[in-house]
Amino acid sequence: MAGGPTVQNDLVEYGFRRVIITITAVLCALLEIVDTTIVNVALKQMQGSLGATLTDVAWVITAYAIANVIVIPMTSWLSQQFGRRNYFAVSIVIFTVASFLCGNSDNIWELVIFRFIQGMGGGALLVTAQTIITESYPAEKRGMAQAIYGMGVIVGPTLGPPLGGWIVDNWSWPYIFYINIPLGIIAAMLTLMYVKSPKYGEKMKANQVDWWGMLFLILFIGSLQFVLEHGQQDDWFEDPLITGLSVLSLFGLFAFIWRELVYEHPIVNLRVLKDSNLRIGTILCFIMGFGLYGTTFIIPIYTQQILGWPALDAGLLLMPSSIATAFMMPIIGQMIQRGIPQTYMVATGFLVFFLFTYWMYNIMTPDTGTENFFWPLIMRGVGLGLLFVPITTMSLSTLKGKSIGEGAAFTGMMRQLGGSFGIAIISTFITRYTQSHRVNLVAHEQVTDFAVQQRVSQIQHGFMAQGIPANEALDKAYKAMEGGVLRQATVLSYMDIFLYLGILFLICIPFILLIRRGKGKVDMSEAMH
The missing domain is CATH 1.20.1250.20 (MFS general substrate transporter like domains)
Known part of the structure; x- marks a missing residue:
């Protein structure tokens, strides 16, 4: 310090x-x-x-x-x-x-x-x-x-x-x-x-400040986020702006890496990534951020948009998960102090998170009840509890002195980056998958189909019973059918996202086994600047 x-x-x-x-x-x-x-x-x-x-x-x-x-x-x-x-x-x-x-x-x-x-x-x-x-x-x-x-x-x-x-x-x-x-x-x-x-x-002089490093970092992250957010609606590389920003983002990334490796006072010390544990740890932090913020983003949208819940109920739904994480923290601390390898805890955490996503994949429907969410979300909380502290201590376990602080900043930065990437990619995929599922569902629901005609007739008569004229009731019936198809397509897209997210976490488990055993305990006060 x-x-x-x-x-x-x-x-x-x-x-x-x-x-x-x-x-x-x-x-x-x-x-x-x-x-x-x-x-x-x-x-x-x-x-x-x-x-x-x-x-x-x-x-x-x-x-x-x-x-x-x-x-x-x-x-x-x-x-x-x-x-x-x-x-x-x-x-x-x-x-x-x-x-x-x-x-x-x-x-x-x-x-x-x-x-x-x-x-x-x-x-x-x-x-x-x-x-x-x-x-x-x-x-x-x-x-x-x-x-x-x-x-x-x-x-x-x-x-x-x-x-x-x-x-x-x-x-x-x-x-x-x-x-x-x-x-x-x-x-x-x-x-x-x-x-x-x-x-x-002595304060760093203005001419020593890594202004170029800052600029390249902003170019890389800002351009990439715009591409992720708007690529889907702008036809990806058919759009010259998306193509230009993709090139700019790549340039920003390479220029940032080059600048930080050659400059005497880098804003981010990339040399600390020579440590293999930290390298793997930053990737795991990125993926953990992806899952943590991605699921926190998608669950309230699903419960409000599809299930029609009020905002307070959607927020309260995540409470059991967060309480489970908080409950796990002191237990995890004790396990680390007793010398239980963090690799086992992290591998278990990724497996538990996969089970949570697979469970969510199976229970999602256009009318899932509150009671169906409780245990999957408890499982999510346990999984995140097994990931948070062990990934950080494992990433820093082979570092010493000032490098611990630089490594800690890296893991925090990558967790945040993973979160912003996760939200951007998930919102893009919701749009894309909903469109493709809607096309598939409509292909199976032809107006000439007898079952479809019966369903339309039922809805029409329901509207007519409310005193609406037959022609208007028929229009409303078709609109109701279209709304139902779109709702089902959206649910299917959410299911896809949970499944792919789970597979991503499952793929991580073999990489965790590559991590070397370091000292079990990291003095986080050494990490303070």
């Missing part, structure tokens, strides 16, 4: 001050994490009020995630340049102001831009909050500090969907952003009053 042991001791707090600093840091981490998942149950309302497509509204989530991924690697440098307390306070202010602007958005792209700015402030909150809590506790109590922070991080995703659902059902979607404003103001004031900054060494 910059500044050595003396600075570390200077930052240790006791009594009331430490309680206030801990509450402030956990509050900020919670704000950031809750905002990652709180919008999931409000997407349908956003679509309606802003006149957006599902593909467009997915950008509300991905813009936030992209901004997080871009800012996380820069956080250490920005803290050193401006002082940690100032940087943390400014990040809270940016997050709070952007929250207000998100709530006031008049169209979908305005909302996406303000979500990106909110994500730039939010990315800093998560990383810096962990550092502030760790440094406020003496070395012998750092394990407890990590546990306090960890519980806050676990509660965040649990709170997001039901809180979002309750707000949307009782008020309207802008209030999911407005609730950040009073909490943000309190957190900013407490930060300026109580949080200290470490005394860093």
Whole structure:
């Protein structure tokens, strides 16, 4: 850590001050994490009020995630340049102001831009909050500090969907952003009053900053996300913009890798990836993010769009899963401390997650009941519990000193990237698979078919019983049949996504066996910048 042991001791707090600093840091981490998942149950309302497509509204989530991924690697440098307390306070202010602007958005792209700015402030909150809590506790109590922070991080995703659902059902979607404003103001004031900054060494000069690295990273991630989001509706490579951005994304990736390997002060130290455990760990983090955020995105949409659930019920549905993950965390910690190999836990976690997706694949229908979801979602929670901590400790287990911090930043960044890729790809696949299933279903439901004619006649008579004239009732009957076909096609596309997601997790298991055994325990306080 910059500044050595003396600075570390200077930052240790006791009594009331430490309680206030801990509450402030956990509050900020919670704000950031809750905002990652709180919008999931409000997407349908956003679509309606802003006149957006599902593909467009997915950008509300991905813009936030992209901004997080871009800012996380820069956080250490920005803290050193401006002082940690100032940087943390400014990040809270940016997050709070952007929250207000998100709530006031008049169209979908305005909302996406303000979500990106909110994500730039939010990315800093998560990383810096962990550092502030760790440094406020003496070395012998750092394990407890990590546990306090960890519980806050676990509660965040649990709170997001039901809180979002309750707000949307009782008020309207802008209030999911407005609730950040009073909490943000309190957190900013407490930060300026109580949080200290470490005394860093000499600041990096402006001409040493890796501006090109930042630019190439933004080019790579931004272009790739646009291609993933809009490729389906724009006919992929038939569209010159999609083709151009695909080339730009590839250029950004190669230029970013080259720049980070040759520059003296890289914004992301790629050399740390020489460690084979970290290389495999970052891929596993990416896939875990894909499954974690992908399922958190698709389940509320399915329950609201197909089953017609209110937003609060859709949010509450994910509670058992998150509680199961939180329950698993201390058990997993104990298992790691007792020397049970993380490879076994991770392999089991991927297998359990596959079983969850296969179970979901089997229970999805246009009218699945609440009771059908409980045990599959408990299984999802257990699977994620077996993945979160073991993947991180396994990835960092053969690293030492400063490399642990760089490796930890990598695993966090790849988890976020996996999430944004997952949401983008899933929303694209829903559109594509729904169209192909609709074509197949319509091919099997010819108007000349006797069973189809009987069904149309039944629906028509149902409308006529309500006093609607025969011709109008027939039109309504055909529309109802078309709606039913589209609903069934959408369910089939969701089933496909769960099945393919499960296969992806199953394929990972053999790669886990390639991981070398490192030291079982990683001192996460070493990972702090």
